[in-house]
Amino acid sequence: MTVFNYSKIKKNKQFYLIAEIGVNHECSVPRAKKLILLAKKAGAHAAKFQTYKANKIASKESRAYWDTSKEKIKSQLELFSKFDKFNYKDYKILSTFCKKLKIDFLSTPFDLGAVDMINPLVPLFKISSSDITNVPLLRKISSKGKPVLLSTGGSNEQEIRFALKVLNSKKKLKIVLMHCILNYPTKDRDANLLMIEHLKNNFRGYPIGYSDHTLPNKDMSNITTAYLLGANVIEKHFTNDKKKKGNDHYHSMNSDDLKMIIEKINQINKVLGKSKNKNFIKSEIKSRKNARRGIFISKSIQKGERLDKSNLITLRPNIGISAENWDKILNKKAKKTLKTGTKLKWKNIR
Incomplete structure (x- = not known):
């Protein structure tokens, strides 16, 4: 052959x-x-x-x-x-x-x-x-x-x-x-x-x-x-x-x-490799979560208080609300009191 x-x-x-x-x-x-x-x-x-x-x-x-x-x-x-x-x-x-x-x-x-x-x-x-x-x-x-x-x-x-x-x-x-x-x-x-x-x-x-x-x-x-x-x-x-x-x-x-x-x-x-198109690969899924950042509370927020740069911080890992949504959550209000270090969730803001 x-x-x-x-x-x-x-x-x-x-x-x-x-x-x-x-x-x-x-x-x-x-x-x-x-x-x-x-x-x-x-x-x-x-x-x-x-x-x-x-x-x-x-x-x-x-x-x-x-x-x-x-x-x-x-x-x-x-x-x-x-x-x-x-x-x-x-x-x-x-x-x-x-x-x-x-x-x-x-x-x-x-x-x-x-x-x-x-x-x-x-x-x-x-x-x-x-x-x-x-x-x-x-x-x-x-x-x-x-x-x-x-x-x-x-x-x-x-x-x-x-x-x-x-x-x-x-x-x-x-x-x-x-x-x-x-x-x-x-x-x-x-x-x-x-x-x-x-x-x-x-x-x-x-x-x-x-x-x-x-x-x-x-x-x-x-x-x-x-x-x-x-x-x-x-x-x-x-x-x-x-x-x-x-x-x-x-x-x-x-x-x-x-x-x-x-x-x-x-x-x-x-x-x-085999892919000619840029995209993340299977082995990066864990890294995407743990090496990227989510939005956390940097200073305790009271119910009804607005979210801004003074009370928010982006930290690893990427849990809760992803850092890519930073502009979307600025000026939103807290539905309840959020303590320092808490990961931000969509259900806790309005």
Whole structure:
């Protein structure tokens, strides 16, 4: 059964966390399975990979757009060629393993053949920021009719609308717009999480998510901030060794980071509560009575004497006549003698 529920995400009733293993498996099925298991145990809802053949992504002229002090290779074709060895059989094994663990299996396709290859295995498609203007790929994914997570890194509003038009050309798809910055890694000052609000306001009807490339900090506050701003789908690269050299390990989260995200999101949901309308809650009923004030006699009053500021006081608890009726009882007359400290009752005044 698929964990992803578009309807719940759209209604802000589901948080969906994707552990983006990508190619951190380094073409090893056992390593990929290990990472899936770690992600599941830490609380991820999906384990995602990347499906491609290097020569269908990049030409010999393609240059690096990542931090070359962390990943030395400066050719896209050369780097991608290191990690494009998985075939359908491998992805089928991983998909079956995910199903057994009850975690969604996802993979981003980077070419038309990859779309067909993973289609039987995935409940939805993720489109990379780099392909938001790739019309053939957008149309191919659209033809499958499945939900789509559309990353928007490096794009503007016009390009996002263009991609949506292509994707929805034959059938309106269930699409989540993922805020993203196309930097590896993304500096905190460049994260621009307020763009999440822009996407919410300008693309009404589409749920918003966040694909994060910032370096993990000790409290994973970039992720929780994105969630508070309205990103109900979160994607972040995942590894078991952040110190491992090369590729995406250096800006990935590990199991501890993932657990912290889950714990913090659960705590946020706990304190946010369920009601969006201001009203007192059940646990406050006792406090409303004992912490609020009623009207009491501060100086003995004789029968027929008028009530005024000189003989009245508001004291806790809120019994008798509530302090909110102060203006209503001023200048009323006592029906009987009222001693100092007596709570005022409606039946005792006229």
